[in-house]
Amino acid sequence: MKKYDVLVIGGGLVGCASAYYLAKRGANVLLAEKNDINSLASGQNAGSLHFQLEHRLMEQGDALTKQFSRIIPLNCLAAELWRNLEDELGESVDVVMKGGFMVAMNNDEVTLLKKKYALEHNHGMDTQLLTAEEARQIAPYLSKKIQAAAYFPQEGHANPRLVTPAYARAAIKQGVRIQSHCEVLQLNKNAHKWRVSLKIDHSGHREDIEANMVLNAAGAWAGHCALLAAIHLPVSPQALTMSVTESTHTFMPHLLQRAGAKLSMKQVSAGNILIGGGWPARFRYKQGHPDLTQRPTIIMENVFQNLGLAAELVPVVEQLHLLRCWTGIVGVIEDQLPLLGEVPGFPGYYVATGGSGFTLGPAYANLISELMITGATDHDISLYNPGRFGHLNSPEEAI
Ligand SMILES: Cc1cc2nc3c(=O)[nH]c(=O)nc-3n(C[C@H](O)[C@H](O)[C@H](O)COP(=O)(O)OP(=O)(O)OC[C@H]3O[C@@H](n4cnc5c(N)ncnc54)[C@H](O)[C@@H]3O)c2cc1C
Known part of the structure; x- marks a missing residue:
């Protein structure tokens, strides 16, 4: 059975960028994507890089707007990453700021x-x-x-058709195995490892692998994917x-x-x-x-x-x-804020999703890789901790 430091679930922007930063920090990474890389939200979106507080975060009254405004430092970090992204990736992805x-x-x-x-x-x-x-x-x-x-x-925009494939290419150069048409079917925690069953479509065969850590970067499917490990996430x-x-x-x-x-x-x-x-x-x-x-x-x-x-x-x-x-x-x-961090009660299971995931994707990826490899982040991400939905999970349910 092949062994990896990290399994990344999902080959959208968040998954491909996370795989890149994880590998850059020395991790041995497998990225499993059910369809083609960049075939869903990350390749279909509007490409806006909006760092001002969005309309959707201001339409629910002053109290919530004030609460949502705590996302601004994350938006500023994202702006800095986008400014340097083409240099980081070594190619143009039509970033206009x-x-x-x-x-x-x-x-x-x-x-x-x-x-x-x-x-x-x-x-x-x-x-x-x-x-x-x-x-x-x-x-x-x-x-x-x-x-x-x-x-x-x-503020500005970038080309959604270019950004994720560029991250995927950069990840491969860092040694990441990217497997498209590969669905994560099952996840079991075995001692300190995650045992994962994959279905690889084009050959129809199944492969079992082992990973020390799992990153759920499955976008709109993150809630469904979490259930594979008996975790409930309100996505x-x-x-x-x-x-x-x-x-x-x-x-x-x-x-x-x-x-x-x-x-x-x-x-x-x-x-x-x-x-x-x-x-x-x-x-x-x-x-x-x-x-x-x-x-x-x-x-x-x-x-x-x-x-x-x-x-x-x-x-x-x-x-x-x-x-x-x-x-x-x-x-x-559920509360409009990103989900970013390790799921309490499920050691080694991380999630990065939600919010304006094109604008914030590089920031999620950067921060989650730092957390997974070093155990902490310079930028405070406690606001986005999945633990705020801890009431949805009881750790003993872990399979
Ligand atoms: C029409 C539209 C416009 C948008 N406009 C903007 C915008 O202008 N600015 C902005 O910031 N955001 C925008 N967004 C949001 C943004 O596109 C998403 O937040 C972002 O792309 C999410 O990236 P992701 O990698 O998390 O998810 P995705 O790109 O959806 O990738 C998730 C991947 O996980 C894979 N997957 C699911 N289940 C499994 C499994 N079991 N095994 C393996 N793989 C699996 C899926 O196949 C998919 O490829 C827009 C979204 C839409 C739909």
Whole structure:
């Protein structure tokens, strides 16, 4: 039986980046991916690198917004990692960090921006609060209807089709075994080792391996994967929609978000405008449950609303043809914060998932690898400890 220091479950951004950093720290790593590398959320997302407090973290009242703002130091760490990522990986992944606006279109949104600004500054993030005129001086393509904007110079975007494969290549160079079409079927704790059964599709054969540690980086499937070790994690799959317009002349170098509505926009290097912001799609159902093996279906009404918001903020968009819409599945944690750390009562079982996992993926991977190899992290990650859901688990259930 082959033996590894770490089994990583999942070949999305979090899994591939974690495998890379773990191997760089000297670990012997197997990464098992059920499908192809980067075939799910990590390759389907909007590619926004948003470090300002997101709309979804500000829509549930002041008390929760204040609580969520404790994520800001993690966002700042993520910004630093993205700035240096292409040097780290030795190739271009289309990282563009030319600044991002969160725009207010009415008085309520201006109030939200002011509260957000205060919270961000409390946590050391130097967001700028701009008048409409100041914002339009930097971004003349913005609608004359905007009331104000928060600006963070390091926001931007990267290409989701490039980032994870680049991490996978870098991981392989560090000696990681990456096995695609390889499903983790079973996990048993045996003394201090994890005994793992894998199903390898293309040959149809099974392989058993042993690992000292397991990292669950299975995204929306992290809850399901945790159950293989009799661990309960509150990860819910959520279906989201994206749209892209035809290509046009380059005019929009910034990431755009709206303070009080679901909207994100950016222009990619080919000239197309990507439009999203968290609008739901509809799961297909199988035997009464969402079928996570199939792409969710598009809800046209949501696409219309999303495009309407985009055209309201950037009027030029109204002239562009819609090229394509698509859907993807993301994992959402019950309390909206990331899950990052070792699961209490299950020594050697780690999880890294949740939140805005494209923006934060490199940071999760960096931190979890540091924790797994050294036993601690420089950056405080106690807020994201899976132990906050300890009530869902009793260690004696471990198999
Ligand atoms: C439409 C959309 C837009 C988004 N936009 C943004 C954005 O702009 N910015 C941002 O920060 N975030 C965004 N997100 C969220 C972001 O994409 C995800 O948080 C992130 O990609 C999660 O990465 P991951 O590696 O954890 O998961 P995934 O990329 O989903 O990878 C998990 C992998 O685990 C594998 N797996 C599952 N079970 C098993 C098993 N038993 N054995 C082996 N492998 C298994 C799956 O096949 C999958 O490949 C968006 C998400 C969607 C869907």
